[in-house]
Amino acid sequence: MIIDLKFLNSAQSEKIGNDEWLIIIDPAISGKQNMDRDRALLEWAYSDDKAKPVLRFFMWNPPAISIGFMQPMKQIDDAKCRENGIDIVRRPTGGKAIYHHTEFTYSVTLPPKHPMASLSVLETYNELSRALAFGLRNLEIPAKLAKGSAKIGGANPSCFSSASRYELMVDGKKLVGSAQRRKHRAVLQQGSIITGPQYLKLADFLTEYSETVREELENHSTYIESILGEIPDYNDFVEAMVEGFKRAFG
Secondary structure (H helix, E strand, O other), X not given: OOOOOHHHHHOEEEEEOOEEEEEEEEEEEOHHHXXXXXXXXXXXXXXXXXXXXXXXXXXXXXXXXXXXXXXXXXXXXXXXXHHOOOEEEEOOOOOOEEEEOOEEEEEEEEOOOOHHHHOOHHHHHHHHHHHHHHHHHHOOOOOEEOOOOOXXXXXXXXXXXXXXXXXXXXXXXXXXXXXXXXXXXXXXXXXXXXOOHHHHHHHHHEOOOHHHHHHHHHHHEOOHHHHHOOOOOHHHHHHHHHHHHHHHHO
16 A cells, blocks of 8 residues: 555644654545545554654544444445435544534544553553543533443444543533554544534434434533534634643643
8 A cells, every 4th residue: 555645744743742743734624535544644653663643633524424443334324325415434443433524533643652652542542532631621621531431332333322431521421532543553543522513413324223322412422512602713723632732741
């Protein structure tokens, strides 16, 4: 596979802790482009000794449903998605289905030499969630780390129906859903930070458990507009999150 890293040309360099990180602020692009970029970053991380840690922010156009690396495609109604102009993409990370529309999405890629890459999966989740929480608090969003199970099982196909350990909650409801992948000791973590209520439409495009998912999403998850009364400007959001990472790792 030839790694296309042209999008790195727009990256900004920031000192975070003892390391130089690359910050990528992408516009809203297609689900395939988004996943291809994160796959390329992961491959760069493990194949190039000069690879740097990357913090990437992105959005989605058109709306898309992403499913986890091992999730059955049959859980999503492909025909209905096509009728409504919704892409379906498979993430390189695990977890369950998310409807991406009004949200700010992040990814973190760590080369094997980075100290966090030598931590366990849960320890890395904890460290990155702390940084995300600091960033959200910069926006006056009182995010806290979940004390849930290390793993979320069951047949429910929705990511935001439940929280696993160290995911981010506000008032007991899930705001951020994250998933991780490791390859050749490099780390890719992807996560959705929900800004508006459109993610609830996931239930409309499932082939099973639709009503259960709808009820659980309404009862167990939340979004920024509901918390703040508005959605922050994208650039303001990115600035707050980068400052959160600097605080966590500085």
